[in-house]
Amino acid sequence: MSDSPTALVLSCTLKRSPDESSSVLIGQEFLDALGTHGVTGELVRVVDHDVRFGVTTDEGDGDEWPTIREKVLAADILVIATPIWMGQPSSVCKMVMERLDAELSETDDEGRMSTYNKVAAVAVVGNEDGAHHTTAEVLQGLNDVGFSVAANGSTYWVGEAMQGTDYQDLEQKPEKTTSTTTTAAANTAHLARLLRSQGYPPA
Amino acid sequence: MSDSPTALVLSCTLKRSPDESSSVLIGQEFLDALGTHGVTGELVRVVDHDVRFGVTTDEGDGDEWPTIREKVLAADILVIATPIWMGQPSSVCKMVMERLDAELSETDDEGRMSTYNKVAAVAVVGNEDGAHHTTAEVLQGLNDVGFSVAANGSTYWVGEAMQGTDYQDLEQKPEKTTSTTTTAAANTAHLARLLRSQGYPPA
């Protein structure tokens, strides 16, 4: 295997392409920031695919999760980019986490989950309030199914209480979000490199 | 209008009919408990319908939310019955709440939301852990969009940490869950009666 980790960003917007999406935007920004550390990867907009509700690796009958799952398993880094609704992660984000829950049973000969030695990060956007909690929900779920988390492994933007502007419509990139994304990506890339070469020991 | 409030239970299981579902079961138990207070109603299993991701009242193109929405608007009581996944509400539950978010903009001539004077309750099941938080997420979302909440307005069952038995497979009904359901239903019915006859004043 090459020296550089790879990344998959899953955008959990509720809106299909070609609609503009703030969570696609911040997800792409995270991927670009990873790129400055030699990490290559791609962004998948989950709702453009026919992913089914469920908690198995394949719900059958045309379920398109298996294709996305292959990308998750092939990548060293998983970034969940999600919008906020009602101060909480989107339903699409929850659907993705439920599908990842199946990895609890997918262990190798030495009892390690398929997700071990992978690093998760989170990127959250909403027009107001909810980023910390959304991050908490996602980090807990992903850590539960085997992902590690680097120092300051998340980034976000939200506006002032009850205002309505979207991240994608801001006239200027918010400097603090940009520098937070930069830090999160640098740390995530570093941790992914460490775990690629020196993974967790068997149980 | 008749004297008695009506109720709608939305089961947010991930599994379609005819699969057995614990959240359908506890939802039906809640409806039965409401029945002893003269409340009639029905249970809808959301995932049996083609409800789309989105935050409007009608996403078009065959979206079946509008039919469910009519039932929500016609009822005095909305019970959300949801399974727990990863300690959190199901994605289907989140999808329902996102659709209800549209009611923020659906106000009458006096600025009151379509949901005003309705009471929300929550029924949660999982094989282990997560009921309080799931209740918190749902109550906050529903209160935000205009529902009131009666004293002790929720019920739940979960098993011991990391065990795997489902509510529907218990050999005996857990007495504490049954009495909690009874209390939640009694209080919810009482509050719904009060708000039917003496609703919130215009802003």
Next chain:
Amino acid sequence: MSDSPTALVLSCTLKRSPDESSSVLIGQEFLDALGTHGVTGELVRVVDHDVRFGVTTDEGDGDEWPTIREKVLAADILVIATPIWMGQPSSVCKMVMERLDAELSETDDEGRMSTYNKVAAVAVVGNEDGAHHTTAEVLQGLNDVGFSVAANGSTYWVGEAMQGTDYQDLEQKPEKTTSTTTTAAANTAHLARLLRSQGYPPA
């Protein structure tokens, strides 16, 4: 008893008097808004009193919770005003809720908690992000121990992501927060009146 409900606001700031506190400010604004509906009451800054950690009604040894508890029991409305730290309710807020947890065991001859027929409301401030989740945590806890919640029973203000201005230092009152406080107070007062005269029936 008189016709008008009474209210107690508990400010859960971490800072003692005479420091300025945003959660005292928004708590007072909520009390003033209740006042326009004939509700009288007072605000208590919890941290100015020697309240002990614990889950009983009186931890002894100089514990000052019992005095505050008497005010809670005497009021029809309890407003929890809390700052946000790390996107979550303050430790003082959690300490208050843990003390209220004791009310689960304080029931009258007919099995109703001491808190029944009381209405809870929440007012949250932070310089950025966390209001919805903080509201969720508090509403769930208070509903669990017997308080009812009126439609739109909370208010809040937070600034843009990672900015540092406090609510108390804003040059102008944020109009949306003010109107949200107005609505929350009106609905809370209405519900408190209903439950004072027509309380929950015995179990």
Next chain:
Amino acid sequence: MSDSPTALVLSCTLKRSPDESSSVLIGQEFLDALGTHGVTGELVRVVDHDVRFGVTTDEGDGDEWPTIREKVLAADILVIATPIWMGQPSSVCKMVMERLDAELSETDDEGRMSTYNKVAAVAVVGNEDGAHHTTAEVLQGLNDVGFSVAANGSTYWVGEAMQGTDYQDLEQKPEKTTSTTTTAAANTAHLARLLRSQGYPPA
């Protein structure tokens, strides 16, 4: 420095010594499990010390946080062991996190927080429900202030819904909790070793 990482466990029970505490017990079990990987350390019962509410590194006037803080900064691993109240972390746990929030401003010459290259883990106990959410709250807060999190970096025990037995009173150690603690400790020790020798690069 020696080859082996060191650990600090902070038990966030509400009860002072010499009362028995389930969160002290599970915290000690976590420390013992770390010990099998060559990690030495100690457990501090926070409530036995006069820690003040606040968000600075030293609130003055006899505040005993600075002594605990020194231990945090000296250790490679921080384990937060907390009871659950109302499905949420204890107030003492929140107080600890608020004090750690001060580390956001404590950066070295290269902009890295004092907590960088440290690993956080969580151990949660309650007689029923709330472990996943409590873990989420703690992991998000600690990751926010610079701690990394190893794969499956938490452990917990809770009983069946609304039952009242404490972890410390169980007749037999729950096997699943024990094996979860073992895994969490092994992974946390591994990650701490990696970050000790190959820390995050400067920003």
